Amino acid sequence: MATTTTALQASTDTLSSHGTAAEPLGIYVHVPFCASTCDFCAFYQKQPTADEVVRFLQGIERESALVNWPRPVTSVFWGGGTPGMLAPRTLGELAEIVRARCGGTPAEWTVELAPGSVTDARLAVLRDAGVTRVSMGVQSFQPELLDALGRQHTREQIYRAYDRVRAAGFRSVNLDLMFALPGQTAPEWAGDVREAVSLGPDHLSTYCLTFEEDTKLWVKLSQGRVKLDPEYEAALYEATWSQMADAGYAQYEVSNFARPGHVCRHNLNTWRMHEWVGLGPSAASQHGGWRGGNVADLEKWLDQVGRGERMTEDRLMLTPAALAEDALIFGLRMNEGVDLSPWRLRAPEAPWSVVEDTLATLAAGGLLVRTGSIVRLTTRGRLVADAVGAEVMAAFEPITETA
Known part of the structure; x- marks a missing residue:
């Protein structure tokens, strides 16, 4: 643990007591478009039209102009939805908008991609734009479990997508997996971890399935069609940690594992209560002494940005005590x-x-x-x-x- 902690501290900036210029600053862009909604997903998303995509880009540019950028950006993260739903040309346009506000080259730039959205053309645009890290939502290698989650990709698409991402030459690749899925056995989960490790990713995120309100899985839970089993979940957690350690991955947060030099800087900065700017509908922000989110509705967000408004939801003035509370809560999830x-x-x-x-x-x-x-x-x-x-x-x- 001491070696891992030292490496983490060396790889990221330490907390400044007075918010100096060296403190990390992130950008999170929420791309709300997705072909369909997975049963477990509670993030804001919608099926796009061509007109909505154009107006989304215009909204991102307008919102970014409303921000008083205090210093150069150190990390960028695009999530969703599925950023890979955007056409290659559109991805390039979005990258130009974001890069214009960074004040330099971010040390880390992550883009989430679904296996079915990975193409050589999209990857080339992202690589040329400066993206350093691709995070791919695999969830499982078991066809029956993918179907039960409402995922639209196949096992074969995972392999093809991974090979394409590696061939494109990104510095770091992450795979997301989920466990404690309805009907999933412990051997099946161990098999998914082995399969992921065999591909050789630099980073693995292993999330225990959570039942968020207003999702299809929440409805199934309320109807008694699926059940929670905390003891079983705990056993899967421990088995995963042991399996990942044996595979040579260092755990640095409850659900995250990395090879040396491949921790997710953007997430670390968030957990350490540094600042980040959220752009797009439903995106959260923490900067300038405030924390808040954008409205989770594309049209309402566009209207608000057009009026010069952002961070209108759950807006909270941040006191040092409030930041200390969250730093302790989230920081304790990290091994350091x-x-x-x-x-x-x-x-x-x-x-x-x-x-x-x-x-x-x-x-x-x-x-x-x-x-x-x-x-x-x-x-x-x-x-x-x-x-x-x-x-x-x-x-x-x-x-x-x-x-």
């Missing part, structure tokens, strides 16, 4: 843990005595360990990271309620 010292300096008004008591209780329960000012979850703690986060949130409630 959280150094409390800079946050104590940055947010002296936070209820640190209550927080310390909570951390001591969690440590006594075997859920975390402390090394000086650094706190980390144990293996047992990572299995219940969400519950630990809820305890930390409760410890900060006095300051949150009076803020």
